[in-house]
Amino acid sequence: MPPKKVAAVTTEYRKWSHADVILRNLLDGYPDGTKPGLELVALVTDQVPKGDTSRALAKKHGFAIYESVADALTLGGKTLAVHGVLSIGEHGTYPTNDQGQTLYPRRRFFEDVCKVFEKTGKSVPVFNDKHLAATWDDAKWMYDRARKLFVPLMAGSSVPITWRKPNLVLPKDCELTGAVQIGYGPFEGYGFHALEGLQCMVERRKGGETGVRAVTCHPAKTMWEPLDNTPWAGPVLRAALDRVAAHAAGAVRELTAKSADAGTFEIEYRDGLRAFVVMPNGWIHEGDGGGFVFAGLRKGADTPDACQFYLQQPDPFAHFAELTRAIDHLVATGHAPYPVERTLVTTGVLDAAMRSRHEKGKRIETPHLAIAYSPTEWGPARGEIPKPQKK
Incomplete structure (x- = not known):
C-alpha cells in the first residue's frame, strides 16, 4: 500500500526542534529501521531561523515548501490533496503574555487548516503537537471547530x-x-x-x-x-x-x-x-x-x-518515534489512538495553573473543565530503548 501523503505546518525547522525530531521519522524512517506509512509532501515554516534545515531537506527528499497553509494542503491546486496534517507549533521566536504563556500560533495554524477543509468540503486527520493552545479559549475553539468539521484530531506530547x-x-x-x-x-x-x-x-x-x-x-x-x-x-x-x-x-x-x-x-x-x-x-x-x-x-x-x-536523548530522540507511530495510526485509520479530550483537560489545567501563578497562588475554579472521557489501551512504548547515536 502506498504511503499516505501528509502536509506539515511548523513554526520553525532546525536541528532538534520538534519539527525535526518528529518529521525525521517520515523522511528517514524510525530508529529501528522500519518506516511509517506516511510521506511528507508539503511543508510550511512560519519562521526561518539562521539554522533552518528544511530547505536542504526539501531538496534531498523531494517535498515542496509552500508559503501558505492553503497551498500546502492543496499542493498548489484547488482540492485537498493530502491525507493528513501535522501542526507543529513549538519553538521559534514568539511573544509571551502577562501570565508567562508562550503564544505559539497553534490556533492560527488550525484555523488556516480548517478554512481549507471548509472550502473543499472535506476533512482529514490532524495532529497538534503538545497542548492545543496557550489559552483555554483558543483550545476550546479548536476542539469545537474540529467537532463541527468532523476532523479526527489528536494532540499532546510524547510523554504518555x-x-x-x-x-x-x-x-x-x-x-x-x-x-x-x-x-x-x-x-x-x-x-x-x-x-x-x-x-x-x-x-x-x-x-x-x-x-x-x-x-x-x-x-x-x-x-x-x-x-x-x-x-x-x-x-x-x-x-x-x-x-x-x-x-x-x-x-x-x-x-x-x-x-x-x-x-x-x-x-x-x-x-x-x-x-x-x-x-x-x-x-x-x-x-x-x-x-x-x-x-x-x-x-x-x-x-x-x-x-x-x-526520554531517550540526545539523538535519535526515540520517544518522538513513538509519537510518530501514533500519528501514523491516526492518519491510517481516521481515529485518534487516544482521546484528544486528555489534551483538552491538560491544556485547561495548565492555563488555570498559569493564571493562579500570576494571581499569587489564587485557587482557580474550573467549571469549564467538566470534561468526561474514557481512556484507551494505547499505552507506553515496548521493547528495547534505542541507544544514543554517536556524535
Missing part, C-alpha cells in the same frame, strides 16, 4: 507513550487515593509534559475521567505545604522523588526555595481525587532519561506505584 521504568500501566478502573507527578524545566512548556504524564495515569481510575473542579499553583516558597497537609501525600511524594534519576546533592526543599521557577500544581478533580504536579527546579536535573516521574497510591495498597517516563 514513551518508555516507563518500570513499565507501569495502572489497571483500568482502579481506585486511586491520590497521585504525585514530578516535572522539571520551563514552568509552562515542561509543566504541560508533567500534566500529560499525570493525566495518562489517573484517567484509568474507576469511572474514567470526569473533569477538574479547581487548580492552584503554589510558588516555591509554599510549594510543599499542600503536600504536607494531605495525609496520603507523604509516602507518595517520597516514592516519586526516589525515582528521579538526576538531581543535585543538596536537600530538595532548600534548593527549590532558591528557584524562581519551582512550584506545585494542586489539582482537584470533580470526583474527589486530588493530585499534585511538583516542579522541583533548582534540585532536579534533566539527565538520565529526564525528570518526569509518576507515583500513585491505590486504595488498599501498602506502597505507591511509581515509574519514570524515560
Whole structure:
C-alpha cells in the first residue's frame, strides 16, 4: 500500500526542534529501521531561523515548501490533496503574555487548516503537537471547530507513550487515593509534559475521567505545604522523588526555595481525587532519561506505584518515534489512538495553573473543565530503548 501523503505546518525547522525530531521519522524512517506509512509532501515554516534545515531537506527528499497553509494542503491546486496534517507549533521566536504563556500560533495554524477543509468540503486527520493552545479559549475553539468539521484530531506530547521504568500501566478502573507527578524545566512548556504524564495515569481510575473542579499553583516558597497537609501525600511524594534519576546533592526543599521557577500544581478533580504536579527546579536535573516521574497510591495498597517516563536523548530522540507511530495510526485509520479530550483537560489545567501563578497562588475554579472521557489501551512504548547515536 502506498504511503499516505501528509502536509506539515511548523513554526520553525532546525536541528532538534520538534519539527525535526518528529518529521525525521517520515523522511528517514524510525530508529529501528522500519518506516511509517506516511510521506511528507508539503511543508510550511512560519519562521526561518539562521539554522533552518528544511530547505536542504526539501531538496534531498523531494517535498515542496509552500508559503501558505492553503497551498500546502492543496499542493498548489484547488482540492485537498493530502491525507493528513501535522501542526507543529513549538519553538521559534514568539511573544509571551502577562501570565508567562508562550503564544505559539497553534490556533492560527488550525484555523488556516480548517478554512481549507471548509472550502473543499472535506476533512482529514490532524495532529497538534503538545497542548492545543496557550489559552483555554483558543483550545476550546479548536476542539469545537474540529467537532463541527468532523476532523479526527489528536494532540499532546510524547510523554504518555514513551518508555516507563518500570513499565507501569495502572489497571483500568482502579481506585486511586491520590497521585504525585514530578516535572522539571520551563514552568509552562515542561509543566504541560508533567500534566500529560499525570493525566495518562489517573484517567484509568474507576469511572474514567470526569473533569477538574479547581487548580492552584503554589510558588516555591509554599510549594510543599499542600503536600504536607494531605495525609496520603507523604509516602507518595517520597516514592516519586526516589525515582528521579538526576538531581543535585543538596536537600530538595532548600534548593527549590532558591528557584524562581519551582512550584506545585494542586489539582482537584470533580470526583474527589486530588493530585499534585511538583516542579522541583533548582534540585532536579534533566539527565538520565529526564525528570518526569509518576507515583500513585491505590486504595488498599501498602506502597505507591511509581515509574519514570524515560526520554531517550540526545539523538535519535526515540520517544518522538513513538509519537510518530501514533500519528501514523491516526492518519491510517481516521481515529485518534487516544482521546484528544486528555489534551483538552491538560491544556485547561495548565492555563488555570498559569493564571493562579500570576494571581499569587489564587485557587482557580474550573467549571469549564467538566470534561468526561474514557481512556484507551494505547499505552507506553515496548521493547528495547534505542541507544544514543554517536556524535
